[in-house]
Amino acid sequence: MSRRRRVYAGRLAAGYGIRLTLAHLTAAAAVLAIIVALSRNTIGDARQLLTATNLTAFIVLVTASATVDGVVGAVGMRPVFKWFAEGAAPAPDQQRAALRIPVRQTAVEFGVWVVSGAVFMVLNINARGGVAYVIGGAILFGAMTTACIGYLITARTLRPIISAAMAGATGKVSMPGAFGRLVYVWVLFTAVPAAGIAVIVLARTHGWFLHRSAPIETPILVMVAVSLLLGLGATLLCARSISDPIREVVVAMREVGQGRTDVAVAVYEPSEIGRLQTGFNTMVAGLAERERLRELFGRYVGVDVARHALQTQPSLHGDVREVAVLYVDLIGSTAMAASRDPDEVAQILNDFFQIVVTTVEQCDGLINKFQGDAVLAVFGAPLHLEDPAAAALAAARTVAPRLRTLPETDFGIGVTFGAVFAGTVGAENRYEYTVIGDPVNEAARLADRAKESTGRVLCSTTALHHAATAERDRWRPCGTVLLRGRSAPTEMAEPAD
CATH class of the missing domain: 3.30.70.1230 (Nucleotide cyclase, GGDEF domain)
Incomplete structure (x- = not known):
């Protein structure tokens, strides 16, 4: 395989790793903002969350989890990038591995956050209930955010590899479709923040883990800001994961309408979007076969007779x-x-x-x-x-x-x-x-x-x-x-x- 192909695969892998790391760090910053906003008004020894030890532990855990996330992703991707860089036809197990990358990477990112959250909880085991509530809720939100954005980044960045794997895929691997992605983004960045704001209001009203006199404007504003900023990024990624393949099909349909029957779109999703891409390619192949038969028919019986036969019963x-x-x-x-x-x-x-x-x-x-x-x-x-x-x-x-x-x-x-x-x-x-x-x-x-x-x-x-x-x-x-x-x-x- 040419050097250009290997360089392209290397750039693809590097860009993939950088995007995952940025998604991880963005979610960590959001978690830190939520913890800081809530900790000042938490019942119990909440000041422990702002100690030098906890801040150091947070930085170490974020760095370590981001590194583990990247390393696990790179190690899992090495066999896939190898056959893709070489331009070789993947074996059935390599095809299945490539198609499972988004789901596998999502599970890894979620697991890394859960482990990091458990370690942080252990470090603050002596704190009372308010601290645990803040840490648990923030870590869960960070895990879900990283998993969601990481999934969308993986599915988008690795389209060339998934497309190459789906060219001869033998295993049945599915991915969330348009409906599932939209619902998940709405739940994570609209329903969850709204529920968090409701919990903050109720917690202050009933004194669950916030002082009854604690000001809650800052935590609510932080939740709204996190929801808007992260929700915007996730919504854009989700929208492009749906609009890009549809736009490709529309452009290809326009070419077919102009008389071309040698067009095809890349198939890079084992979902209903992928079935749309596959169905379009099958339709165009059928049109090309029909056009070839019509041309052949016309050569044998004459163009006018062929057209007359096609237009009549x-x-x-x-x-x-x-x-x-x-x-x-x-x-x-x-x-x-x-x-x-x-x-x-x-x-x-x-x-x-x-x-x-x-x-x-x-x-x-x-x-x-x-x-x-x-x-x-x-x-x-x-x-x-x-x-x-x-x-x-x-x-x-x-x-x-x-x-x-x-x-x-x-x-x-x-x-x-x-x-x-x-x-x-x-x-x-x-x-x-x-x-x-x-x-x-x-x-x-x-x-x-x-x-x-x-x-x-x-x-x-x-x-x-x-x-x-x-x-x-x-x-x-x-x-x-x-x-x-x-x-x-x-x-x-x-x-x-």
Whole structure:
């Protein structure tokens, strides 16, 4: 793995440790402020809380607990950071370990505070009940605050690692979702401080652990300040843990709406937020697969037919309509197949078909089918055209000089106009869009006849009569012929230029 990846992982680990330490120190400062505000009015030997011994013990405990918190977090993270820094695929146990990091770190932080609080209580074991109440309540609040903020910091900072682990996660590990996080932040920084203020008021009223004459304005103001400051930080972290993934999904949805189907969002939470991210990626993958099938479908049956099939109820249906039919047939393909390698013959046919397909689509026609070395194109179905006859005649005039650029190939082109059945035929589990009618046969016979003409292009005068004057003027009559398989003669025309 590149050095850049290792540097990035190292910075991620360092930033993670610094943020956890700051969260721990912030909670400790809040606890100290609460203890100082309450201790002056506590019943019993409350002055013990402000002795040099207790202040020294508090500093030592805070430093030690912050160090233990960081060390335990670093030791627990080492295997995770190792495979992440190396860019390796994590093993199942490494995946589960990575996904459990936020919950495990939260438990460690809460446990460190509880142990520190127990040590502080032992140091003040001779003090009466008021001191114990103050210490216990403040330590519990500090533990809950550190655990909450630490969890939000862990979940946010380690998103790249959790995302990499969730790419192939095998274990079922869950995290609190949006509802749980919002409720916890509200309870910790609104309900708990409000309850603390209520307890202070009741304690002074009944003389539980505060003097009845003790001023409580300062402790209440401290509780409000702690609630506002810590609550603001926790609320911002909680809000961003919800808004960030939603914003990423919204941005990705905008890209999908613009036609991109190669977008994906990172999945970094085993919660309903993660399920939203996973569901979006699954949806986009389905859209990409559908688009690929649509493109493939369009390549086989034509874009217009594919769009028509997707917009209508799949069934065996069709109708009779007047269309123009263009038939292009390659001359000498049988001899070519006997004298050339198969791949060379395929290349010649592909070049031939490419010219015909491009020209027909430029003239708004539909390639109905490839028949060996021939192409059948329809103008006017399934999509309506204002002048299908003129479009087919223009395509015939345009494709002929283009086909002459192909080496060692010859062809015949026939165009006619008439009523056909246009629709899907086949069985319920296998459809084919086609046109059926005498104009199809007539166009094929004209293409055979055109192989013997100078310009290699012939049309029926029926097609000319249904074309606009501008296109009709570009053709000239060239006689009448009784085409094979037909009972009535066909009047023909060829390009005038």
